[in-house]
């Protein structure tokens with residue numbers, strides 16, 4: 369296992385040199401994380417890394433962890449951090465970008481603490497999508513992406529995991545003043561308007577309000 373450890377250290381050290389800027393994107397299953405991340409990428413030049421997508425790609429690649437990951441996803445359980453963090457580190461390192469939206473991670477205390485300990489990366493902020501369960505359930509049941517976990521039985525398990533394991537992570541970042549909350553029950557365009565405000569630098573907002581004011585006055 370010696371060589372694996374050396375390789376991991378190498379990845380961690382090389383990633384640290386890159387000094388990546390990270391925004392965590394959290395919210396219940398079906399709250400619209402993936403949808404809004406695609407919009408943010410288009411407007412704000414971030415690279416979107418979905419922990420779930422990386423894990424699904426790992427299953428498809430036929431990796432030795434594939435069966436374990438597949439079983440955990442089917443049960444709505446959180447895959448051990450070691451696996452997910454390695455995939456995230458690799459994706460960040462391989463990307464030409466240094467600004468990342470990490471979607472669906474950290475999903476529990478173990479994810480959060482391990483990522484912090486291994487990478488020493490502190491998120492710029494944590495974007496949180498709030499949405500009632502009934503709405504999330506409706507969205508997941510009509511997502512139609514052929515996902516093995518978008519069935520009512522697994523969806524209920526995922527909601528339970530979100531309440532028990534993911535909400536405490538959001539609370540942790542709230543206490544640090546890092547959480548930016550969004551009402552995600554609205555239509556996609558309205559949710560993105562709220563998201564835009566968070567990603568627009570303060571200086572731009574001042575410019576935009578002066579512009580609006582001068583239009584009204586002229």
Ligand SMILES: Nc1ncnc2c1ncn2[C@@H]1O[C@H](COP(=O)(O)OP(=O)(O)O)[C@@H](O)[C@H]1O
Pocket residue numbers: 395396397398399400401402403404507508510511512552553554555556557559
């Ligand atoms: N604001 C919204 N209103 C209605 N449907 C939405 C909204 N945002 C996303 N969806 C739809 O809900 C489903 C889940 O969205 P997705 O972005 O995959 O959520 P998540 O990544 O949080 O699970 C998708 O089919 C998506 O098209």
Ligand SMILES: Nc1ccn([C@@H]2O[C@H](COP(=O)(O)OP(=O)(O)O)[C@@H](O)[C@H]2O)c(=O)n1
Pocket residue numbers: 396397398401402418419420421423440441442444445446447448452471472473474475479517526
């Ligand atoms: N940090 C993570 C993220 C996802 N996952 C697994 O991947 C599944 C799907 O995650 P996802 O983020 O793609 O799901 P959505 O919230 O987008 O619906 C989760 O239910 C977990 O089983 C994980 O184990 N650890």
Ligand SMILES: [Mg+2]
Pocket residue numbers: 401402418420472
């Ligand atoms: Mg998603």
